[in-house]
Amino acid sequence: MAGKTLYDKLWESHVVREESDGTCLLYIDRHLIHEVTSAQAFEGMRLAGRKAWRAASIVANPDHNTPTDHWDEGIKDPISRLQVETLDANIKDFGALVYFPFKHANQGIIHVIGPENGTTLPGTTVVCGDSHTSTHGAFGALAHGIGTSEVEHVLATQTLVAKRSQRMLVKVEGQLGKEVTAKDVALAIIGKIGTAGGNGYAIEFGGSAIRGLSMEGRMTLCNMTIEAGARAGLVAPDEKTVEYLKGRTYAPKGADWDKAVAYWSTLKSDPDAKFDAVVELDAARIEPQVTWGTSPEQVLPVGARVPNPANEPDLQKRTGIERALQYMGLAADTPISEIKVDKVFIGSCTNSRIEDLRAAAKVVKGRKKAAGVKLVLVVPGSGIVKRQAEDEGLDKVFVEAGFEWREPGCSMCLAMNADRLEPGERCASTSNRNFEGRQGAGGRTHLVSPAMAAAAAIAGHFVDIRNQF
Amino acid sequence: MKAFKQINGLVCPLDRANVDTDAIIPKQFLKSIKRTGFGPYLFDEWRYADHGEPGMDCSHRPLRQEFVLNLPRYKGAQILLTRDNFGCGSSREHAPWAIEDYGFQVIIAPSFADIFFNNCYKNGILPIVLPAAMVDRLFAECAANEGYRLSVDLESQKITFPSGESLGFDIQPHRKHCLLNGLDEIGLTLQHADEIKVFESRHKAVQPWLFA
Numbered sequence: 117m118a119g120k121t122l123y124d125k126l127w128e129s130h131v132v133r134e135e136s137d138g139t140c141l142l143y144i145d146r147h148l149i150h151e152v153t154s155a156q157a158f159e160g161m162r163l164a165g166r167k168a169w170r171a172a173s174i175v176a177n178p179d180h181n182t183p184t185d186h187w188d189e190g191i192k193d194p195i196s197r198l199q200v201e202t203l204d205a206n207i208k209d210f211g212a213l214v215y216f217p218f219k220h221a222n223q224g225i226i227h228v229i230g231p232e233n234g235t236t237l238p239g240t241t242v243v244c245g246d247s248h249t250s251t252h253g254a255f256g257a258l259a260h261g262i263g264t265s266e267v268e269h270v271l272a273t274q275t276l277v278a279k280r281s282q283r284m285l286v287k288v289e290g291q292l293g294k295e296v297t298a299k300d301v302a303l304a305i306i307g308k309i310g311t312a313g314g315n316g317y318a319i320e321f322g323g324s325a326i327r328g329l330s331m332e333g334r335m336t337l338c339n340m341t342i343e344a345g346a347r348a349g350l351v352a353p354d355e356k357t358v359e360y361l362k363g364r365t366y367a368p369k370g371a372d373w374d375k376a377v378a379y380w381s382t383l384k385s386d387p388d389a390k391f392d393a394v395v396e397l398d399a400a401r402i403e404p405q406v407t408w409g410t411s412p413e414q415v416l417p418v419g420a421r422v423p424n425p426a427n428e429p430d431l432q433k434r435t436g437i438e439r440a441l442q443y444m445g446l447a448a449d450t451p452i453s454e455i456k457v458d459k460v461f462i463g464s465c466t467n468s469r470i471e472d473l474r475a476a477a478k479v480v481k482g483r484k485k486a487a488g489v490k491l492v493l494v495v496p497g498s499g500i501v502k503r504q505a506e507d508e509g510l511d512k513v514f515v516e517a518g519f520e521w522r523e524p525g526c527s528m529c530l531a532m533n534a535d536r537l538e539p540g541e542r543c544a545s546t547s548n549r550n551f552e553g554r555q556g557a558g559g560r561t562h563l564v565s566p567a568m569a570a571a572a573a574i575a576g577h578f579v580d581i582r583n584q585f
Numbered sequence: 586m587k588a589f590k591q592i593n594g595l596v597c598p599l600d601r602a603n604v605d606t607d608a609i610i611p612k613q614f615l616k617s618i619k620r621t622g623f624g625p626y627l628f629d630e631w632r633y634a635d636h637g638e639p640g641m642d643c644s645h646r647p648l649r650q651e652f653v654l655n656l657p658r659y660k661g662a663q664i665l666l667t668r669d670n671f672g673c674g675s676s677r678e679h680a681p682w683a684i685e686d687y688g689f690q691v692i693i694a695p696s697f698a699d700i701f702f703n704n705c706y707k708n709g710i711l712p713i714v715l716p717a718a719m720v721d722r723l724f725a726e727c728a729a730n731e732g733y734r735l736s737v738d739l740e741s742q743k744i745t746f747p748s749g750e751s752l753g754f755d756i757q758p759h760r761k762h763c764l765l766n767g768l769d770e771i772g773l774t775l776q777h778a779d780e781i782k783v784f785e786s787r788h789k790a791v792q793p794w795l796f797a
Binding site: 129130132133135136137138139141143145152153155156159166169170172181193195196198199202237240245246247260261262268269272273274279311312315316342345346347368373375376411432436439530531532549551552553554557 | 601602603605607608611612613615616617618619620630636639640668669670673674675676677678681696697698699700703704707708757758759770771774775777778780781784785788791792793794795796797
């Protein structure tokens with residue numbers, strides 16, 4: 117019998133029961149909750165007179181609607197405020213293991229606070245009404261986004277009705293080039309397999325380049341798995357995972373810690389495990405990436421030119437390119453390095469961790485924002501990240517360059533708060549989606565790594581950071 | 586949940602691939618704490634010429650006349666015909682809520698994004714995957730024939746064309762059962778509460794630190 121993949125091990129260790137058609141009840145260890153996708157679920161619970169099955173599985177905090185400046189003035193938008201207050205009330209009624217309300221010192225983006233507080237652990241199942249839950253797969257946890265009906269189902273039953281996914285291995289071997297980051301790896305993978313390439317799959321990332329990534333880098337990579345269509349991304353836990361988790365508030369302690377570490381060491385794909393699909397990339401060939409269109413798969417190395425639809429033989433794809441160029445206000449064949457930006461956003465659950473801010477600050481130090489750039493927002497992923505960055509003096513580097521140093525939250529990744537693009541504005545962004553209107557109606561998003569975003573803020577246009585800075 | 590059994594409905598063609606949930610229902614409408622009332626804002630940025638905000642009365646908003654939902658011939662459509670990877674992006678269930686509230690009960694595409702596909706079944710919407718060549722044919726027939734309708738029958742898993750010709754489609758038995766009967770999945774799962782408790786104590790023995 118062939119060995120098992122990491123995904124199979126995680127799946128099988130959480131199956132409560134299985135129907136004859138393969139539909140399973142899957143036990144859920146951690147339920148992350150934010151304000152946008154939970155209110156209707158709690159309301160459903162209340163209407164049915166149900167209690168949370170295990171409130172101690174819940175880790176919650178508001179992040180999408182919270183402002184990133186003038187916290188003393190509270191949340192000005194009354195609809196946003198109501199949604200955040202509704203979460204406060206729901207957690208008060210139903211309970212939680214961890215709740216950081218708005219303005220709490222540790223509040224932040226849910227996918228940043230889970231790992232940094234040690235609630236995301238290898239071998240667990242993690243769900244959240246948020247597609248970027250895939251982030252937590254970086255720890256060897258089976259983690260994916262769910263809808264609000266499923267949020268209610270997990271609240272009431274601690275299980276999810278689910279079917280096993282296909283398994284894909286994305287193997288990145290070799291040494292990443294100078295200034296090439298996990299974000300570039302993620303975008304290069306999406307460029308290769310497409311935004312639907314992972315539909316129906318859980319992706320395990322392997323190979324020496326993946327093992328070489330820090331935990332922050334692995335989180336960035338797994339975060340973007342959903343942009344490749346796969347709900348869950350996985351990296352097998354190793355000594356870096358253990359090192360990262362040791363001493364975190366909710367990580368196991370004492371004898372439990374030793375037992376946990378021993379258990380986690382079993383969480384890897386067997387050498388003879390079979391995957392349904394294997395994709396291989398050569399790390400050395402991955403260059404800094406920039407998206408040019410309105411889908412994350414519309415991505416190219418920074419040295420390339422924007423595509424010309426005339427060169428695309430497939431009619432569907434050609435129409436897609438034409439539509440994207442029109443929305444993005446770009447002419448075919450424009451060198452990417454000539455694209456000027458109006459705003460820059462450094463933040464989001466993809467790239468707002470300490471390593472991301474350090475990478476951006478390294479480029480910025482001693483330099484100034486280009487005159488043509490209207491606004492550069494630096495939004496740390498959590499209160500803990502913010503304080504650490506300030507201890508390291510990164511905030512000063514940004515402020516001296518003319519950037520804005522903000523309070524933590526989702527911010528301009530999806531512009532549910534006041535941070536947004538105006539119609540026609542162009543942004544270099546470290547977030548995860550360049551969809552039409554994502555950062556504000558009519559806004560134009562180019563996805564890049566933190567160092568590339570910082571460099572664009574300084575130069576006023578995209579630059580190859582391997583040659584400059 | 587509302588049950589889905591069968592419909593004979595007008596088909597509306599949305600000829601774009603990778604339609605994401607931000608396009609289906611833009612972020613500003615996600616601030617609502619209700620499940621209903623999203624229909625008027627479905628595809629808001631494509632459908633209206635002005636900027637939509639929650640609570641707006643849409644009956645007097647300027648329309649983008651060329652957008653397919655605004656064409657008189659597709660008024661009252663119940664079947665949405667579209668392209669690959671429909672519903673990609675965010676997990677927001679507001680997307681199927683908006684689609685259902687607008688009046689669509691069936692979505693036909695060559696492929697769907699996983700989370701969206703799953704969310705449809707929780708809201709009485711039947712997403713049907715058909716081969717790309719068949720979807721091409723449906724787009725062509727729909728364009729050529731005003732008032733183009735299809736019959737969809739879940740029990741027999743069959744789509745019937747105006748010509749009388751019919752075509753089967755796949756659906757997982759569990760999903761079919763829930764959709765046909767409009768079942769509350771939580772109630773079904775809680776029938777297995779004892780099994781969940783047994784699992785939980787076994788799980789606790791293996792990973793006690795998760796329950797500390």
